Amino acid sequence: MPKNPASHTPIEVGDGAAIPHKSDVGLFTAWRIAFFGAIFVSLFLAFGRPDPYFEIFKFVPDGILVTFKVTIGAILLATLLGLITGLGRISANRLVNGAASLYVEVVRGIPLLVQIFYIYYALGRFVKIPDMLSAIIAMAVCYGAYMGEVFRAGIQSIPKGQMEAALSLGMSRGQAMRQVILPQAFRVVLPPIGNEFIALLKDSSLVSILAVSDLLRRGREYASETFSYFETYTVIALIYLIMTLFFSKLISIMEERLNAGK
């Protein structure tokens, strides 16, 4: 189990999702080349070789919608689960703390793909939940554990003196947490949550094994009937790339605004 990091340490929960840095300006940054390059290649293929590329672009949009639904549904649920878990992990109550820690340990110890399979089909044995919701729950359970660690680290990054000061002003622990610690912690955890969002957007492609018609599944369906595997996966990769680059830019802008308002 990871030991508590010293307070003040900036938290970093990276998994390789590239969020362009503020200092990364100029015309020919990696982000710009990748983003506009991907758009250019997409347009070039769609109009230069409409058969099969335009056909593929026409086939997959409802899959993009499903990918968004799964990602947004899962990130909301995972944030909620993460907040509860994060609070549980720093709770003085042994039972609550134990339960939250157990959840994190178990989930982090199992590959995401296995968990998605397991939650989807295990859930189906006991309760009747529609496929899309099951997929969202499966993703959220996995990411909730990661987010729990983000929240825990975020809360612990707020200097202890703040809590002590709030308590000495006569606030209860809960009041101090809600009114003093969490609002500050939230600002700290927003960038890592953005990171998790992008990671989740990419990992949402795993739900295609659950027969959820997301972007990857739609692509596979197209390829399986036309046998244009190379062309289809080129398009799918381009669309994912454009989406993740778009959102990473959005998050970096959000981050800048947040820092500006400090």
Added chain:
Amino acid sequence: MKLLRTLAATAALLATLSITAFAAPKSIKVATDATWPPMEMVDANKQIVGYDIDFLKAVAKEAGLAVEIKNTAWDGIFAGLDSGQYDAIISSVTITAERQAKYDFTEPYTSIGQILVVPKTDKTAKAIADLKGKKVGAQIGTTGAMEVKKVAGVELKTYDEIGLAFEDMAAGRISGVVCDEPVAAHFALQKKEYRDKFKIVGKSFTKEAYGIVVKKGNKDLVALLNKGIKAVKAKKLDTKIHAKWVK
């Protein structure tokens, strides 16, 4: 003189060697997606078994071929043939015009049809069209999936393996599954987890034939396999294999 004799002996030896080399059976790699019982599946001993496997072995024996079977996921099995990872596919592949446009097939070796499986609680469905507004599952890229797609108003859900579609139907997430008749019989009538839950609807509604798939233009291999298929049929070995696997 001695030298000449040695040379002659060497030449003779080389000739014998090359003859044996030519006589050794040509070896081919064949892909199958062993998640399609009873046609191809992995048994308790992790061996790939089934109708297609026995049939392929019989054909190979008749054609003088040595075969190595490769278990390959169905989604992408044709791509593997394109990239030369194996020489042929025997995996309950229905001969269709679309597939024939890109690949070569042997003579058809057995006939089957698509059939619908629904939960026993469904008293009304007689065909896929009766499941309008509902979800029907099939394996990705199969003729079963194509049949469901044809029916307007029914939502097709595609699975990587047919077993996952049946499991999803057991969980109540889909209202029907369409697949090859022998596979439907295996899941709905024989598998003990499912036989009390599912039923087969009517008779099969398509007429299809399986063929062995090879890369476009691989005429030698098609000819060899066809020769084998012909011999197997002449000896009625296929009826025996059918009786062994399809109940």
